Amino acid sequence: MFLEINQIKKHFGEGDSRVEVLKGIDVEIEKGEICVLLGPSGSGKSTLLNIIGGIDSADSGYIAINGEKTADMNEKKLTQYRRKHLGYIFQMYNLIPNLNIKENIEVGAYLSDNPLDVDEILHTLGLYEHRHKLPNQLSGGQQQRTAIGRAIVKNPDILLCDEPTGALDYNTSKEILKLIEDINKKYGNTVVMVTHNDAIKNMADRVIKLRDGVIRKNYLNENKISAAELDW
Amino acid sequence: MRNPLIKRIPKELKGDFAKYIVLFTFITVMVGFISGFLVASGSMTQAYDESFEKYHIEDGNFELLYQADEALEEVFEQEKINLYENFYYDKETKDFESTIRIFQNREEVNLVCVMEGELPAKEHEIAIDRMYAENNGLEVGDVLEIGDKSLTTTGLVALSDYSALYESNSDMMFDALKFGVAVVTKECFDTFGEGGLHYSYSWNYDERPADDMEAKEKAEELLELIVEKAVITNFNPQYANQAIQFTGNDLGRDGMVMAALLYIIVVIIAFIFAITTINTITKEAMVIGTLRASGYTRGELLIHYLTMPILITIVSALLGNILGYTVFKDIAADIYYQSYSLPTYVTIWNADAFVKTTVIPVLLMLGINFVILANKLKLSPLKFIRRDLNPRQKKKAFRLNTRIGIMKRFRLRIIFQNMPNYIMIIVGIFLANVILLLGVAFPALLDKYQTDIASNMLAEYQYVLKAPLETENEGAEKYCVTTLETVDDKLRSEQVTVMGIAPESEFVDISFGKEEVYISDSYAEKFSLGKGDTLVMQAEYEDKEYQFTVAGVYHYPAGIAVFMEQEYFNEVFEYEAEYFNGYFASTEITDIEEKYIATKITEDDLTKTSRQLTHSLGSMMDMILVLGVVMYMMIIYLLTKIIIEKNAQSISMTKILGYTNGEISGLYVMATSLVVIGALALTIPLADRVMEYVCIWMLSEYSGWIPYYAPITAYLKMIMLGVVSYAIIAFTQYRKVKRIPMDMALKNVE
Structure with missing residues (x-):
């Protein structure tokens, strides 16, 4: 098993305001799968993604990638874990505002011993002619493509996407989803995508539905369609 | 209803406490320190200014080679100028190395301020300058060994004509470690005898000159009259007397420098505040945009963002002033008392210090922040909501x-x-x-x-004699010396030591050409002079001008000096060919009586x-x-x-x-x-x-x-x-x- 999520529990707050966000999550994801985490606000899907990404810690349980457990890692090792295995894409892009587009992608490339070619990625993402611009001079879709470029340039094992289309319009959202799908095909990365858009589940290999911190459904999607065919 | 944004101020203070406490502490200490200095110097300046009247400080003094005769006294009477004897002895102390100038207690002019103890009343008593006493560890009750006398210190005093302890007016600086002044009773003074007695006189005009320029004119006229009747060795009108004037000038100058330093620091802090506030505005852009869209005016937001810098400045400046009047004033006063022999002072409310340390810093803070923040807040609400805060943003980042x-x-x-x-x-x-x-x-x-x-001293011992006397001292070399003054528009001219050096001198290594003149590098640097330049100087007490062309610069850091051959010196100053009035020597000359030695350097x-x-x-x-x-x-x-x-x-x-x-x-x-x-x-x-x-x-x-x-x-x-x-x-x-x-x-x- 490539990515193992075992009995993950997490709470926020104490006393009267204590909320159990994750109540024992067990999931196994194969290498190269596109896994979509679905659920309403407060279901715990982003918290789970952050725990997988090593930017938040679980109260109990563990995450293991190729048998390597994140719970056993100190801060230094967790950093190396993120550096080696993960690429992150956020709803609000989180680009570094004072670096231009190419430099934002290079920031990702710097972390890898064998990064992909930055110019090739810029061409693939349709950003080459914008490479000298600053993030705030681009549209939301272009900024998200830059964030994808930054995430994939180090060719990570796992691509974690937190509502990657949450701030985008319909057409741009589909473009971005198609891009993620193409990358998955081309480089074979495992994709874990959090969304509240039910339609996106149709492009996934695996669908996990969360509600109130527990898994309601976890199944392999046998009727998978291309991202280009998605409609909502 | 009160602007609810005001409630954010304590939260802002709490949220960025480290920044505000650093700025608050720094402004408080700076203002306290400078306010303390201004208050101390203001109070001392007042005490100093009042001392002229209070202690009847002279309008000038002069020294004669011999005691003044009736003819000279008549001149003063005719000119309606009061003349006072202010004779003194310069004596070496036995227990430690220093010179003490002893006066008879004054009753009419240059009165003495008693700081501790009392004035001497008996023959074996003495009151000494407070600062000189402190520097040499002397206290009331201590016995001072001077020559063959043992004098008991009855008081620590400040002599009003020696607020700066200049031994000689031509000294670059006073030396309160090795020079002090003192007063004794008439009985005690008389026991010192005639040897080494300096015939010093003070004068006061019946009608005081309105300003220094008039004082200068009057002094020059008086000098001409004295020169006609007596052999004068020293002439110090009050405006040019460093022992009286230096303290006042220095007190004023310190205040100016301190205030300038405070303003520079406040301007820097104002910019720091502006930069931090702009950072906050950028962070809160969406909130600002929303508030503006909801009807808050630009002015209301401007006042909100100006509140913290102004509040911090006002509170720290006020606290700084309180510290200035209490803690720092005493520190500053101690520093002044370490430098000057000032009379006792009373702390006075200093409106000028308050303006300089509180009003001006607050205005600077307000002005700078107002201009920068008003400019930042003039953007439309929509631009704030979109976080589009830089109107001059470039399309591309530079490559x-x-x-x-x-x-x-x-x-x-x-x-x-x-x-x-x-x-x-x-x-x-x-x-x-x-x-x-x-x-x-x-x-x-x-x-x-x-x-x-x-x-780089010319000699271990350098003597200036009152008369050309011979010595048996081995290796002593004769030379000539006189003092001229620079000629410029300044109130106080610079004294220049002009020396005539013996041929093949063992002490001054200059190969003079015919009628050549060299100057010390101090002279060259201070007056930006070099080879080929013309020196214009005048005699100290007569209307005579001298011009020389500089042939070279000689390394002599100790003073403003001119060197020429002895023969040329005697020719220029109209002395006989063999004339000399000083010695350079490697060892102390002991076979010339003290009374014939004008100066030993x-x-x-x-x-x-x-x-x-x-x-x-x-x-x-x-x-x-x-x-x-x-x-x-x-x-x-x-x-x-x-x-x-x-x-x-x-x-x-x-x-x-x-x-x-x-x-x-x-x-x-x-x-x-x-x-x-x-x-x-x-x-x-x-x-x-x-x-x-x-x-x-x-x-x-x-x-x-x-x-x-x-x-x-x-x-x-x-x-x-x-x-x-x-x-x-x-x-x-x-x-x-x-x-x-x-x-x-x-x-x-x-």
Whole structure:
């Protein structure tokens, strides 16, 4: 098993305001799968993604990638874990505002011993002619493509996407989803995508539905369609 | 209804407590320190100014070779000028090395202020200058051995005509360690006998001159009258008497420098406040946009963002003033009392100090922040909501060579992004370096000057005689000496020692050509003179002018001097060919009676300036050093803190990407480190130039010349202080970077 999520529990707050966000999550994801985490606000899907990404810690349980457990890692090792295995894409892009587009992608490339070619990625993402611009001079879709470029340039094992289309319009959202799908095909990365858009589940290999911190459904999607065919 | 935004102020204070406490403390201490100085100097200036009337300070004094006769006294009567005997003896103390000038207790002019104890009433009693006593560890009740006399100290006093203890008016500086003044009873005074008695007289006009120019005219007329009737050896009108005037001038000058320093610091702090507030406005852009869209006016928001800087400035300035009147005033007064023999003073309310330390800083803070913040807040609500806050934003980021590694480019981008902060850091480092250089270089400058003088003295013993007498002293060499004055528009001319040197001199290594004149390098530097330039000087007490062409410059740091051949000297000053009036000697001359010796110059006499300056400014220099370091650290800390806070989200994101804390600090802290190192490298030479001008300006008021000098060790010390101070700041910033959580990138959306 490539990515193992075992009995993950997490709470926020104490006393009267204590909320159990994750109540024992067990999931196994194969290498190269596109896994979509679905659920309403407060279901715990982003918290789970952050725990997988090593930017938040679980109260109990563990995450293991190729048998390597994140719970056993100190801060230094967790950093190396993120550096080696993960690429992150956020709803609000989180680009570094004072670096231009190419430099934002290079920031990702710097972390890898064998990064992909930055110019090739810029061409693939349709950003080459914008490479000298600053993030705030681009549209939301272009900024998200830059964030994808930054995430994939180090060719990570796992691509974690937190509502990657949450701030985008319909057409741009589909473009971005198609891009993620193409990358998955081309480089074979495992994709874990959090969304509240039910339609996106149709492009996934695996669908996990969360509600109130527990898994309601976890199944392999046998009727998978291309991202280009998605409609909502 | 009261503006509800006011409720944010305590939260803002709590949220950024470190920044506000640093600024508050710094302004409070600065204002306290400067207010203390202004209050002390204001009160002392008042006491000093009043002392002219209170203690009947003379309008001038002169000294004669012999006691004045009736003819001279008649001249004074005719001119309606009051003449007072103010005879004195200069005596060496036995228990420690010093000269004490003993006067008979004064009853009519230059009255004495008793600071502790009482005036002498018996023959074996003496009252001595307070500062001289403190410097030499003397107290009331101590017995002073002077010649063959043992005198008991009955009081510590301030002589109103010796607020600065100048032994001679031509001295570059007074020396309160090795020179003091004292008063004794008439009975005691008479027992010293005639040997060594100085026939000094003071005068006061019935009708006092309105200003210094009139005083100068009157003094010049009086000098002509005295010269006709007596042999004059010294003439010091009050306006030119350093022992009386120096203190007043220095007190005024200190206040000016202190206020200027405060304003510069306030301007820097105002910019720091403006930069931090702009950072807050950027962070809160969406809220501001929403408030503006909801009907809040630009003025209401401007007042809101101006409140903290103004509040901090007002409260710290008021507290600073309270500290100024209580704690710092005494510190400043102690510093003045370490330098001057001032009479007792009473603390007076100083409106000028309040304006300088409170009103002007608050106005500066308000003005600078108002202009910058009003400009920032003039954008439309929509632009705030869209976070489009830079109207001059370029379409593209300027390009950097992609052959430069990404980390280096990243650092360069950080530097360009934070340019206003870095400019302020550079300005702050520059100013701190000027202050640091003053603190580290000034003592070194005085040390070097003292060493230089000691190793370049013309002779171990240099004598000026009242008459050309022969000596059996082996190796003693005759020379001639006189004093001329520079001719310029200044109220007080500079005295120039003109020496006629024997051919093949053992003491002065100059090969004179015919009628050639050399000048000391002090003279050359102070008056910007060089080979080929013309010197114009005039005789001290007669209307005669002399002109010479400079043939060369001779290394003699001890004074403003001119050298020529003895033969040429006698020709110029119309003496006989064999005339001489002094000796250079390697050992003390013992076969000439003291009464025939006008002056004996040894190393002690020549190094009194550096000794006194070290004594009076030593503790001040330490304080200046601390001020420089604190200012340096405060400016860098606050501005780097802003840079880290401003980029917190990017830092958080780079952590998520997998960058280590070391790598992130390598970007954000290293960028600042590069600027700081660059600023140090750039501003130390600049600070050096500024200090050179400051020193020239400071020292130009003194007679003589101390050349500017800052040793390489001073720069190394500055670099070391800079690097160590910065290392502490960099460490705090590293910890700050480390503490930025990764979820910040998740919570804050652009």
